[in-house]
Amino acid sequence: METTPLLPLASWGTPDMVFDRLEGAWDLDRSIEGKATMVGIARFARLDTGQLKYREEGRIQLPDGQAFDGHREYVFERSPDGFSVFFAETPLRLFHAIVIVRKGDELVGSAGHLCIADQYDSVYRFRADGSFVIEHLVKGPRKDYLSRTVFKRRGL
Numbered sequence: 001m002e003t004t005p006l007l008p009l010a011s012w013g014t015p016d017m018v019f020d021r022l023e024g025a026w027d028l029d030r031s032i033e034g035k036a037t038m039v040g041i042a043r044f045a046r047l048d049t050g051q052l053k054y055r056e057e058g059r060i061q062l063p064d065g066q067a068f069d070g071h072r073e074y075v076f077e078r079s080p081d082g083f084s085v086f087f088a089e090t091p092l093r094l095f096h097a098i099v100i101v102r103k104g105d106e107l108v109g110s111a112g113h114l115c116i117a118d119q120y121d122s123v124y125r126f127r128a129d130g131s132f133v134i135e136h137l138v139k140g141p142r143k144d145y146l147s148r149t150v151f152k153r154r155g156l
Helices: 007-011 015-021
Strands: 024-032 036-046 052-061 067-079 082-087 093-103 106-115 118-126 132-139 144-153
Touching: 015 067, 015 082, 015 093, 015 106, 024 052, 067 093, 093 118
Parallel strands: none
Antiparallel strands: 024 036, 024 144, 036 052, 052 067, 067 082, 082 093, 093 106, 106 118, 118 132, 132 144
């Protein structure tokens, strides 16, 4: 069986190195099944606290042709073998904590979050090509969709 070299994965390093490697600008491409798409830019900026402020901005396209600009912000905080993601509120409120493990040629972390009655099950995949993917499977009385966002380092 022939194996693919894992050299690009070295850009992510080990699970405890992923947090630092997020810093900078990323192109994002999101699909929310049957509901919308979004193309834009995400930036992870280092704060004085050592945390990373995440801000995404982009153009959202609805199936009926309507389009508008949107943005979202979170705060990421390093934790052993991963990171925690907080809603950018005062005070910060935990969205989920991600523990990253190696699975094949990817580094992967997952977590769940109950928002009132809607369950968010999230998976972060840090891929061998240097990109990463965040998927949120959302189920509940008000929501039922899969959001999938692919991030590629800007300028590559």
